[in-house]
Amino acid sequence: MSGLATRASAPAVARVAAGKAREYLLSLQHGQGWWKGELETNVTMDAEDLMLRRFLGILDEPTLAESARWIRSCQREDGTWATFHGGPGDLSTTVEAYVALRLAGDDPESPHLHRAREFVLAEGGLEATRVFTRIWLALFGEWSWDELPVLPPELVLLPDWFPLNIYDWACWARQTVVPLTVVAAARPRRALGVSVAELRTGRPSPEPASPLSWAGAFQRLDGVLHAFERLPVKPLRGLALHRAERWILDRQEADGGWGGIQPPWVYSILALSLRGYDTDHPVLRKALDGLDGFTVRERTPRGMVRRLEACQSPVWDTALAMIALLDSGLPPDDPALVRAADWMMAEEIRGAGDWQVRRPSLRPSGWAFEFANDHYPDTDDTAEVVLGLQRVAHPERARHAAVLERAVEWTAGMQSRDGGWGAFDADNTRTLPEKLPFCDFGAVIDPPSADVTAHVVEMLAARGQANGVAAQRGVRWLLRHQERDGSWFGRWGANHVYGTGAVVPALVACGIEPGHSAIRAALDWLARHQNADGGWGEDLRSYVDPEWVGRGESTASQTAWALLAFLAAGERGEAVTRGVEWLARTQREDGGWDEPQFTGTGFPGDFYINYHLYRLVFPLTALGRYVEVTSDDHTG
DSSP: OOHHHHHHHHHHHHHHHHHHHHHHHHHTOOTTSOOOOOEEOOTHHHHHHHHHHHHHTOOOHHHHHHHHHHHHHTOOTTSOOBSSTTOOBOHHHHHHHHHHHHHTTOOTTSHHHHHHHHHHHHTTOGGGSOHHHHHHHHHTTSSOGGGSOOOOGGGGGSOTTSTTOGGGSOHHHHHHHHHHHHHHHHOOOOOOSSOOGGGOOOOOOOOOOOTTSHHHHHHHHHHHHHHHHTOSOOTTHHHHHHHHHHHHHHTOOTTSOSTTBHHHHHHHHHHHHHTTOOTTSHHHHHHHHHHHTTEEEEEETTEEEEEEOSBOOHHHHHHHHHHHHHHTTOOTTOHHHHHHHHHHHHTOOOSOOGGGGTOTTSOOOOBOSSSSOTTOOBHHHHHHHHHHHTTSOOSOHHHHHHHHHHHHHHHHHTOOTTSOOOSSOSSBOOOGGGGSTTOOSSOOOBOOOHHHHHHHHHHHHHTTOTTSHHHHHHHHHHHHTOOTTSOOOOSSBSSHHHHHHHHHHHHHHTTOOTTSHHHHHHHHHHHHTOOTTSOBOOOGGGGTOGGGTTOSOOBHHHHHHHHHHHHHTTOOSHHHHHHHHHHHHHOOTTSOOOOOSOOEEEETTTEEEEETTHHHHHHHHHHHHHHHHHTTSOOO
């Protein structure tokens, strides 16, 4: 096919592909108006669920058998389990999966566990696993509490201006740390029923770091705290435990969970259990029943399998679906969009939350990611909700306008002092928590990021505030944080393709001309990283290895992100045509796309997500925008 023929056919194939995708997306809407795709992670969720149930004495055989089938199905040929599709074997994930399968009765000498054990030992054994894995092992006497960093519950007594107080931690981290202080203070040890001592190497602990380094200083502080834990009397311990318990109880959500995510949920259950709440207590009954709502069960050729979602994303998915449908030409008064808007407006959060510690005078509003997480609305969800909701022709105009006004005011008020936006808190930038020996897994603070800031700036521009103080400060933040290669880092999506695909439309919406050097550098970076097949992809290893930045198998969601940047800048050239054709060529007959790759990010370098709706909403948005800008070309 000649270049001319390719350009002539692209709008036509895009229209057909967009139509099929739109109909498929509409078919997935829930009767109440929302959309929710599965949020796929890795098997640590399932392994820890089994260990939680064993600890509480409620692990039943069907649950164990179904979860074990799922865990076995995720093992790779080399015996390992990874944290994302196609990624390298991960030591801690493999250890936790191994423990779960030993619970299920798998023989440690069976071929699949033998391969897993060989990998674990080669990587340093239990001694080299992350702290969270060793905490789970300590619960069952497979690791010593004396060999874990101390988390004193007195932490909750620190005032919010004092270094290392719980509000210095990101919301997801504080919700995990507070219950873990209760667990660590109790130092429980219950029967696992099996031993995994065969995973130890016997290697001695590494020498402490220099006392002149942060790591060395905190290692020595941890030694002092261990000595404190051995004291027979701790004057503030009772008060601290009571305060932590009350803090946990006050933050239980309507669905029984905490924070809408697995880690604080399971650790809060453990903490309350150790504080004397039995599994029939209304608080724990509600919590355990709520976990069932995060459980996916399906029949496979190997039998029924059971897996746990780490989180659920109905608000996020619905906001993105609304934008995609509107961009694909669905009328703004379509019943599907009105139903979505009705559901979304009812989900607005009007109550108190932890964000008020830093912004006490700000009027509450915003949306959380999940069905129930009212203590933690976030700016990223809220920005996308407004971008979609404002374009719907809702019959209740006054209510609609009031919701939008509150949401914009709240989001703008969550701007950090440096001009950027974090996801859940303002000015959550103190790095001291990152230095603690406990913090060897996942992000523990929530500083401003390019993708969140871009979404907020784009939203403010859409609300007519492109020249306002907040938006312009955000623009300056984005320009300051562009990478030397022209891209932007993606905190919540993989990775530089995501960040760049978010920032370019935001800057253009705020009046930055497409010829500006920052925009040209970004588009040049995207053009250089387009795959030979016409798509874009970026492997999650790019978070830890610069060689992977901008490199990876083409995916539908990442191709769409790149196209959104080009289209926002008014580009319709060869790179765009090839990207659109890749989407059309790889579309399934039902209108969707296959995307086993994980393109969402929980914790850069540690925890990743496959949002099952990303492979549909983002391509539909890109195709819809392409169809709109080429509709006057008469080339179809």
